Amino acid sequence: MGKIANEELLRxxxxxxxxxxxxxxxxxxxxxxxxxxxxxxEVLTFLKTDSALKFIFLTDITAIHYPEQEKQIGVIYHLHxxxxxxxxxxxxxxxxxxxxxxxxxxxxxxxxWMERETYDFFGxxxxxxxxxxxxxxxDDMTVFPMRREYPLEDPNxxxxxxxxxxx
Amino acid sequence: xxxxxVYIDTDPQSEYSTLNLGxxxxxxxxxxxxxxxxxxxxxxxxxxxxxxxxxxxxxxAEHRPxxxxxxxxxxxxYCSSPINNMGWHMTVEKLLNIxxxxxxxxxxxxxxxxxxxxxxxxxxxxLGVDTGAFTGFLYMMEHREEIYEIYEEIxxxxxxxxxxRIGGFERNFNQIAFDKIxxxxxxxxxxLKEFEALFNRNRIFVDRTRGVAPVSAEDALSYSWSGxxxxxxxxxxxxxxxxPYSSYDEFDFEVPVGENGDVYNRFLVRNEEMxxxxxxxEQALTKIEKEPSDIFHADVPAFxxxxxxxxxxxxxxxxxxxxxxxGEVETPTAEVYHAVEGANGELGFYLVNDGGRSPYRLHFRxxxxxxxxxxxxxxxGMLLSDAIINMSSLNIIAGELDA
Numbered sequence: 418m419g420k421i422a423n424e425e426l427l428r429x430x431x432x433x434x435x436x437x438x439x440x441x442x443x444x445x446x447x448x449x450x451x452x453x454x455x456x457x458x459e460v461l462t463f464l465k466t467d468s469a470l471k472f473i474f475l476t477d478i479t480a481i482h483y484p485e486q487e488k489q490i491g492v493i494y495h496l497h498x499x500x501x502x503x504x505x506x507x508x509x510x511x512x513x514x515x516x517x518x519x520x521x522x523x524x525x526x527x528x529x530w531m532e533r534e535t536y537d538f539f540g541x542x543x544x545x546x547x548x549x550x551x552x553x554x555x556d557d558m559t560v561f562p563m564r565r566e567y568p569l570e571d572p573n574x575x576x577x578x579x580x581x582x583x584x
Numbered sequence: 585x586x587x588x589x590v591y592i593d594t595d596p597q598s599e600y601s602t603l604n605l606g607x608x609x610x611x612x613x614x615x616x617x618x619x620x621x622x623x624x625x626x627x628x629x630x631x632x633x634x635x636x637x638x639x640x641x642x643x644x645a646e647h648r649p650x651x652x653x654x655x656x657x658x659x660x661x662y663c664s665s666p667i668n669n670m671g672w673h674m675t676v677e678k679l680l681n682i683x684x685x686x687x688x689x690x691x692x693x694x695x696x697x698x699x700x701x702x703x704x705x706x707x708x709x710x711l712g713v714d715t716g717a718f719t720g721f722l723y724m725m726e727h728r729e730e731i732y733e734i735y736e737e738i739x740x741x742x743x744x745x746x747x748x749r750i751g752g753f754e755r756n757f758n759q760i761a762f763d764k765i766x767x768x769x770x771x772x773x774x775x776l777k778e779f780e781a782l783f784n785r786n787r788i789f790v791d792r793t794r795g796v797a798p799v800s801a802e803d804a805l806s807y808s809w810s811g812x813x814x815x816x817x818x819x820x821x822x823x824x825x826x827x828p829y830s831s832y833d834e835f836d837f838e839v840p841v842g843e844n845g846d847v848y849n850r851f852l853v854r855n856e857e858m859x860x861x862x863x864x865x866e867q868a869l870t871k872i873e874k875e876p877s878d879i880f881h882a883d884v885p886a887f888x889x890x891x892x893x894x895x896x897x898x899x900x901x902x903x904x905x906x907x908x909x910x911g912e913v914e915t916p917t918a919e920v921y922h923a924v925e926g927a928n929g930e931l932g933f934y935l936v937n938d939g940g941r942s943p944y945r946l947h948f949r950x951x952x953x954x955x956x957x958x959x960x961x962x963x964x965g966m967l968l969s970d971a972i973i974n975m976s977s978l979n980i981i982a983g984e985l986d987a
Contacts (some may be wrong), residue, residue: 421603440746442919443957444918444919444920445678445918445920447919447921451917473805474805474808475808476808476921476923476930476932476949477932477947477949479934479947480602481936481944482945487964493817493920493934493947493951495934497934499819499826502826502827505959506919506921519777521817524804524807525805525806526806526807526958527806527809528808529957530956530957531808531954531955532778534953536631538642552634552635553634553635553638553986553987554635554638555635562640562643563643568799569640569643569644569647579727579940579941582910582912582941
């Protein structure tokens with residue numbers, strides 16, 4: 418089977434989740450859609466089980482922090498349909514005061530550690546996750562270190578600031 | 585297989601014993617801790633603790649220009665660092681729309697396949713050691729050394745290679761490098777054959793590995809396994825074949841597939857992959873001869889450092905040199921996901937760029953991290969000695985596991 422065209426993929430998603438799923442781009446041909454947090458389980462299940470799409474392979478789950486946005490934390494899913502060789506990227510944006518999102522570990526066993534990692538670094542709480550603990554950082558860490566407010570280097574250091582480079 | 589966490593029973597009256605396997609147990613070949621609950625020699629439950637060598641690469645990457653991220657990728661799967669390096673360069677090239685010359689692609693394939701062989705040599709050799717056969721490991725290890733000498737000839741270092749640059753290679757392969765590669769592909773096949781003769785039908789080895797830790801295709805997919813492990817379970821997913829990068833589509837190679845995903849199947853799949861890698865290197869060596877021999881990088885002055893003598897004598901080169909080193913080059917705002925077939929699975933780079941001097945966000949899809957999570961659940965009911973060889977054949981590299 419050949420690759421599923423992005424328009425076709427988007428049409429199928431629109432049919433089933435009208436208004437809850439919207440396209441945000443297709444950089445380098447990889448369709449990216451933004452999904453509402455309340456339907457993410459349904460969207461993932463639909464993508465996995467639909468007989469024409471079959472996104473059976475969960476490539477990755479991670480997150481991004483955009484401090485200037487209203488919904489600051491974006492949870493990113495990469496799925497891969499092995500039979501049609503199509504990839505799709507899903508984004509769910511969450512605001513800092515409500516970082517809850519349903520777990521995907523009920524759909525893929527492999528989501529377990531990916532979600533633990535995302536929780537560990539960004540503090541996203543995956544509801545229904547069987548074992549949501551920190552995974553790479555020490556258990557008694559109090560912050561979520563991949564958020565932008567935690568600088569890597571000494572915050573007083575100025576020699577690498579962008580304004581020295583005309584930005 | 586259920587994915588629920590398994591905790592250790594702390595009841596003092598319990599008849600089970602608790603064993604700390606690792607973090608520095610000699611049999612685990614790396615920093616892995618598994619707290620196992622044992623009933624005699626049988627594992628009742630286990631829980632994995634990881635993160636002992638976590639170095640926050642994703643955070644560091646947010647503060648470095650692209651070319652300075654290559655050394656970070658070295659330290660992911662340090663048994664095959666060139667694949668990581670190339671994967672990262674190709675991700676950036678995809679972002680910047682750089683097309684590399686054919687010769688560069690072939691040179692990359694040679695290096696990546698050598699790295700794959702080096703990685704499989706360690707994994708399969710050590711699997712032999714863990715089942716009690718030291719000899720095969722020694723035969724093979726000698727040839728990993730030869731691969732390291734080839735790296736040395738090309739980039740100067742052996743383990744953490746930092747090989748190649750964005751757009752190509754830092755220098756051309758010299759004649760000695762080509763001679764060493766040719767010598768390797770001539771000398772290695774008889775050794776690999778001997779290695780297979782030592783193990784494939786060896787009664788002791790087969791008894792110890794066949795039927796140990798079998799994984800169904802459904803479980804392997806559900807746990808997002810990739811690479812030789814997924815293929816041993818019967819799914820023919822290979823990034824090189826599905827989404828060919830670096831001109832892999834021009835090459836003739838097969839994707840070996842196993843049947844039931846047990847330790848023996850994984851061993852056979854890795855051995856066969858080494859044969860396929862040798863085929864790929866041979867083809868690449870033939871193809872490379874038809875290409876102009878002085879091309880070893882793409883013509884992208886804004887990203888590829890000019891030769892040093894030009895920097896001293898040519899104004900333009902000096903400007904480019906300064907801009908590249910200071911990370912002052914314009915880059916597009918875009919998101920890229922690029923995957924390469926690492927030695928133990930799909931190694932993905934998810935790069936979010938906002939046009940700044942460093943990535944806005946860089947995430948590594950690390951196959952070891954994702955492959956390892958089935959280890960504790962699948963060990964339940966297994967003998968301790970089987971769990972050890974199961975870990976060997978998963979080929980988990982601590983650097984990649986913990987990033």
